[in-house]
Amino acid sequence: MVRKSLLVTLSKVGYLLWGLSLSHVAVAQDAGSVFNDLSEDDILIGQSVFQVQCARCHGMLGEGGEGPSLTRPQLTHASDDSQLMSVIRNGIAGTGMPGSWQMSEPHVLRTAAYVRTLGMLPPELMPGDSLSGASIYASKGNCASCHILNGEGKGVGPELSTVGLRRNAEYLRQSVINPDLDQPKVVSRRAGTLNAFLTVRIVSELGVYEGLRINEDEFSVQMRDLNGRIYSFEKSKLSSYEKAFGHSLMPGYGAALTEGEVNDVVSYLMTLKGEN
Amino acid sequence: MKGLTNLLLLLLATSQLAIAQTQYQDLLADEQNGDDWLSYSGGYKSHRFSPLNQVNTDNVDQLKVIWAYQMQATGVSGSGLQETTPVVADGIMYLTESPSSVTALDARTGRLLWHWAPDISNEVLNIGFPRINRGVAILDETVYVATLDARLFALDAGTGAVRWEVDVADNSLGFSLTLAPLALDGKIIVGVSGAEAGVRAFIDAYDSATGELIWRTYTVPAPGEPGSETWQGDDWQTGGGSTWLTGSFDAELDTLYWTTGNPAPDWNGDLRPGDNLFTCSVLALDPDTGEMRWHFQYTPHDTHDWDANQIPVLVDGEFEGQQRKLLALANRNAFYYLIDRETGEFLLGEAYSYQTWAEGIDDNGRPIVIPNTEPTREGNIVWPSLQGATNWFSPSYNPLTEQFFVSNRRMGAKYYKSDVEYEPGKPFLGGGEQALDGDDASGAIVALDVMSGKFQWEFILQSPPWSGVMATSGGLVFGASNEGSFFALDGQTGNALWNFNSGAHIRTNPMGFAVDGQQRVAVIGGRTLFVFGLE
Numbered sequence: 001m002v003r004k005s006l007l008v009t010l011s012k013v014g015y016l017l018w019g020l021s022l023s024h025v026a027v028a029q030d031a032g033s034v035f036n037d038l039s040e041d042d043i044l045i046g047q048s049v050f051q052v053q054c055a056r057c058h059g060m061l062g063e064g065g066e067g068p069s070l071t072r073p074q075l076t077h078a079s080d081d082s083q084l085m086s087v088i089r090n091g092i093a094g095t096g097m098p099g100s101w102q103m104s105e106p107h108v109l110r111t112a113a114y115v116r117t118l119g120m121l122p123p124e125l126m127p128g129d130s131l132s133g134a135s136i137y138a139s140k141g142n143c144a145s146c147h148i149l150n151g152e153g154k155g156v157g158p159e160l161s162t163v164g165l166r167r168n169a170e171y172l173r174q175s176v177i178n179p180d181l182d183q184p185k186v187v188s189r190r191a192g193t194l195n196a197f198l199t200v201r202i203v204s205e206l207g208v209y210e211g212l213r214i215n216e217d218e219f220s221v222q223m224r225d226l227n228g229r230i231y232s233f234e235k236s237k238l239s240s241y242e243k244a245f246g247h248s249l250m251p252g253y254g255a256a257l258t259e260g261e262v263n264d265v266v267s268y269l270m271t272l273k274g275e276n
Numbered sequence: 277m278k279g280l281t282n283l284l285l286l287l288l289a290t291s292q293l294a295i296a297q298t299q300y301q302d303l304l305a306d307e308q309n310g311d312d313w314l315s316y317s318g319g320y321k322s323h324r325f326s327p328l329n330q331v332n333t334d335n336v337d338q339l340k341v342i343w344a345y346q347m348q349a350t351g352v353s354g355s356g357l358q359e360t361t362p363v364v365a366d367g368i369m370y371l372t373e374s375p376s377s378v379t380a381l382d383a384r385t386g387r388l389l390w391h392w393a394p395d396i397s398n399e400v401l402n403i404g405f406p407r408i409n410r411g412v413a414i415l416d417e418t419v420y421v422a423t424l425d426a427r428l429f430a431l432d433a434g435t436g437a438v439r440w441e442v443d444v445a446d447n448s449l450g451f452s453l454t455l456a457p458l459a460l461d462g463k464i465i466v467g468v469s470g471a472e473a474g475v476r477a478f479i480d481a482y483d484s485a486t487g488e489l490i491w492r493t494y495t496v497p498a499p500g501e502p503g504s505e506t507w508q509g510d511d512w513q514t515g516g517g518s519t520w521l522t523g524s525f526d527a528e529l530d531t532l533y534w535t536t537g538n539p540a541p542d543w544n545g546d547l548r549p550g551d552n553l554f555t556c557s558v559l560a561l562d563p564d565t566g567e568m569r570w571h572f573q574y575t576p577h578d579t580h581d582w583d584a585n586q587i588p589v590l591v592d593g594e595f596e597g598q599q600r601k602l603l604a605l606a607n608r609n610a611f612y613y614l615i616d617r618e619t620g621e622f623l624l625g626e627a628y629s630y631q632t633w634a635e636g637i638d639d640n641g642r643p644i645v646i647p648n649t650e651p652t653r654e655g656n657i658v659w660p661s662l663q664g665a666t667n668w669f670s671p672s673y674n675p676l677t678e679q680f681f682v683s684n685r686r687m688g689a690k691y692y693k694s695d696v697e698y699e700p701g702k703p704f705l706g707g708g709e710q711a712l713d714g715d716d717a718s719g720a721i722v723a724l725d726v727m728s729g730k731f732q733w734e735f736i737l738q739s740p741p742w743s744g745v746m747a748t749s750g751g752l753v754f755g756a757s758n759e760g761s762f763f764a765l766d767g768q769t770g771n772a773l774w775n776f777n778s779g780a781h782i783r784t785n786p787m788g789f790a791v792d793g794q795q796r797v798a799v800i801g802g803r804t805l806f807v808f809g810l811e
Contacts, residue, residue: 052655052692056710104696104703185713190758190781191739192687192714217738217759219775236772246717 007172020158034081049107053100054115057185059168067096068166073119076165084112096186096193124169126205126267128260132267135260141253146226149272156212156227157197157250158184162274173264176257179248198243202233209233212249287447297345297433298365298414300461304527311790313364314412316456317670318787320525321590324672324746324767326788330795331810332750336764336774338743339808342796343386347373347803352396355407357783358800359668361456361651364789365414370433371805372409372456372475375400376423378431384791386807392436400425403450403703404472410522410668411456413464415484420464422453428466428811429483440487444468448701452474456522458750460532460563463490467519467534471550471555471583474514474540474704479523479559481566483792491566495519495536495554502568511548514698516540517555519667521585526601529618531605532561533590542662544579544693549605551576556584558605562619572641573606578635580660580691581709587670593678595623595727604726606671606682608664610731611637626729628722629665630683633658651691651707661689663740670744670785672753673726673768680726681753681767685740687717714739723770731734733770742786746797754797756782761804762799778806 051060057067064070075094078084088108091099103111137143144153149160163172174181186196196215200223211225221241223231226249235241253262292636298314306312307319310328318324329637339595345357362371369383375396380389382509398526400407402424415422419431425447430439444466445451450473458465463481471477482803495517497503507515516539523534536559539545539552556575559568574584589604595614603617610631614624624639634643649658663685671682696706711717719737724730743756752773753765760782763775780802788797797808 052694052710054706103708104699104705186741188714188758190742190783192711192717194714198715217777218736218757218761218763220773243715 006110008209018050034085034109035116038110038113042110043079043114043117045107046110046112048110049103050114052112053103059094063168064113064166064171069126069168070115070118071121071168072165075119077114081112081116084115087110088112088115096188124270126270127169127173128263128265128267129266130267130271131265132261136257136265137268138167140257140261141265146250156224156226156228158202160269164270164272165274167269169266169270172269173262175250176252176262176265177254180246180252195245197248199247199249201240201242201244202231203239203241204233204237205239211250213243286621297417298458299470299744299799303415303459304610306382310788310795311364312366313362313457313789314414314785315363316361316413316522317524317587318746320527322524322587322670323589323675324587324670324744324785324787325674325747326748326795328748328788328790328795329750330672330790331748331752331797333752333766333773335810336750336752338810339764339776339797340810342809344805344807345379345381345388345805348377348379348391350375350377351398352400352407353398356803357406357408358803359410359454359783360800361410361411361415361670361785362785362798362805363412363494364787365433367791369650370412370414370419371419372411372421372556372771374409375407376409376421376425378412378421378436380418380419380433380436381394381804383796386805390436392431392438394423394425394427394429394536396423396425399421400452401447401450401701402452403470403701405452405454405520405790406484409415409454413457413459415459415464415577418484420457420459420484421719422455422457422466424452424454426451426468428453428454428457428464428487430464430484430487438605441485442482442489444480445475449473450701453520455520458522458525461482462527465523465532465534465563467521467523469518469520471516471518471537471540472542472703472705473701474516474698475518476513476515477518477536479519479534479561479566481563492620493559493561493566493568495557495559499554503571506551506553508549512705514540515552515555517552518583518585520583520804521587524588524590524603525563526590530563531617532563533588533617534559534561535584535586535588535605535743537585538578538581541577541696541704542581543691543708544696545650546693547611547696547706549577552578556582558584558588558603558615560617572620573623574605574613575609576610576642579693580609580658582607582664583606585668589673589680590617591675591726593727598698604673605678606680606724607665608660609643610660610665611643612680612724613637613641614684614727614729615641615745624729628682628724628729628731629660630686631659632688649790650785651693653693655690655710657688657690657694657712659688660685661687661740662691663687667742669742669783672744672745672747674747674749676749677767678726679732679747679767680724681745681747681755682722682724683741683743683745683755684720684722684734685717686719687714687740719757720752721765721770723753723767734773735765735770741801742781742783748788754786754799756784756799756801758782760801762786762801776806776808778802778804780804783803
């Protein structure tokens with residue numbers, strides 16, 4: 001009965017969102033799952049709660065954004081249903097995932113059940129050739145000059161070893177072509193949602209500096225330049241301090257790469273799931 | 277009392293401090309006594325002002341850590357956040373540690389004298405707030421602490437041994453106590469949290485010697501009682517109006533001032549039509565009976581969770597040519613208010629922070645609400661965020677310069693409304709909030725002219741703060757930030773004169789005292805209490 005109700009839900013939610021027919025949906029539901037007694041309406045309630053409480057980071061369709069994609073059968077911090085509900089309730093320490101004390105227990109249950117339906121959807125298709133993408137990453141793209149991947153490269157931009165778990169194809173494509181448009185964020189419980197790789201331009205009596213903000217308080221700012229050098233400035237001694245919102249230090253590759261090459265790089269990034 | 281006696285001998289032998297128990301008369305004089313800090317706000321008028329000036333604008337750059345105390349591990353999960361203000365009485369510092377423990381330290385060295393931890397279950401309910409505690413009250417030879425599971429304990433000040441305990445309310449319904457109790461003459465006053473669980477809140481007075489309940493005043497009236505006309509049906513039974521922050525007291529007027537929080541459910545006002553008295557208000561109470569003398573409601577029919585649980589600061593002075601006894605309060609709703617505390621008459625309401633929900637405050641003190649600023653099912657952006665333009669953390673009043681200092685949050689939010697049904701001991705919210713991007717948000721320490729609310733200066737903070745301020749007669753304003761900075765500002769200009777990186781976020785109020793003739797300033801960063809001085 002449960003299996004049926006979830007399948008029905010998937011046919012409604014999944015079909016609408018992904019254009020898939022029921023026959024494409026593989027359902028793997030635990031016999032003892034706490035979601036077994038939920039109805040189709042319950043899952044739809046979970047979807048509406050998700051869109052209010054979770055979609056800002058995880059995307060309206062759970063496809064990811066600031067937070068990881070949830071359209072995966074296995075979630076890193078929630079391998080079973082009770083862990084998933086615990087993550088929703090309490091958050092994940094040391095990450096941007098906050099707890100949700102404001103959600104009632106019935107809402108936690110229904111939201112978790114809805115998240116599980118996202119994981120039953122088939123994985124995204126790769127738009128290109130990942131092996132070719134790996135080659136472009138290493139040569140023409142020169143990506144390792146700014147990114148660490150499986151321990152190799154220079155640490156200026158985001159570490160990429162698990163980026164395929166966290167980002168969908170569309171987000172990765174945009175990051176490659178026009179990284180100015182949507183930069184990675186980090187959620188601080190105390191300070192709110194902050195740009196994780198904010199470009200800053202600093203002028204002091206010693207010179208002009210451009211780089212990525214590492215940290216900042218009322219009195220000082222710490223910055224990393226494109227060579228990976230770390231600087232610390234006292235704000236009171238600066239001539240100017242500019243935060244360049246909407247500007248990424250990463251160049252856009254829309255001109256340097258062909259459409260096919262972009263698809264290949266995106267495909268390669270989609271394979272990066274920390275398994276190497 | 278043996279433990280206390282031993283300590284007195286030790287201190288007498290080494291520093292010649294005159295030791296006496298903390299009597300009601302001492303509490304009345306707390307504001308003028310710079311050596312001690314006997315109550316949460318440093319005196320009944322809640323000025324959070326240190327009359328000491330050994331540390332001042334000329335020498336504050338030489339301030340250094342004298343000692344530190346690292347709080348103790350607890351078996352109760354989620355209790356790592358600290359919001360306590362220590363009290364200091366006769367050379368002994370008493371502070372709470374989350375969730376509800378009490379620690380006594382030698383205020384000269386920081387060495388531990390005793391530590392008491394109540395038996396609190398990991399399953400304790402804290403619906404709508406973290407597992408914190410804001411401090412103790414002290415009276416005679418007893419320290420009073422309210423607990424997360426809604427009990428009130430009286431502890432022997434010398435040893436930490438329990439003298440009595442009472443159940444204030446039922447935690448399984450969502451009642452909880454996080455505030456520092458207020459000690460009056462023979463009475464201990466407490467309030468409750470729980471509006472996010474749909475409790476009907478109250479203020480209690482207990483006999484300080486026995487724990488007997490003397491009076492209870494509900495903040496949401498039952499049918500037929502004054503104010504009940506602002507509720508419909510049975511809504512009052514789950515009406516909220518929490519009383520979770522320590523109030524103030526005017527001994528001359530013999531009046532207790534206590535603030536109240538949001539109506540329940542928080543964000544869906546359709547479920548509780550009316551002004552919802554006495555939520556989001558300040559109440560003037562007879563301390564002997566709990567009888568309400570007057571009330572003033574800051575935010576009628578609140579739908580943004582803008583509790584009025586801020587510190588009511590009692591100020592005497594000339595307002596528009598007339599000497600008056602006033603109550604100043606910088607509200608979470610972004611307006612600064614002055615009220616005549618003898619009569620409850622509204623005198624002034626000025627915005628002190630960016631807000632988008634009201635055109636202003638009318639002559640009767642009622643906000644002129646801008647249409648379409650309610651939470652919606654699709655989400656509606658309004659400033660300030662649900663945590664408000666300020667919150668529980670304390671403002672400070674410098675009576676020498678008539679300046680009011682407040683930690684100001686500058687952040688907007690998207691407010692949502694949803695359906696909800698009351699279930700005992702469950703969240704009763706009817707919506708939610710998404711804070712706007714943090715890089716678009718900020719904070720500030722703001723100085724206002726206390727009589728006009730006029731802006732004087734601001735010191736910009738990196739992010740919306742969660743810590744209070746303390747002014748001193750040395751011309752300083754101490755404040756702190758999420759980023760961990762503890763700093764001293766020039767009270768006249770707002771310029772930073774000294775700062776210290778505590779290494780962890782600060783979410784407490786500064787306080788001050790003196791020992792061995794040396795001025796001390798204390799604040800907690802993360803789980804570490806730092807005490808500063810010149811030498």
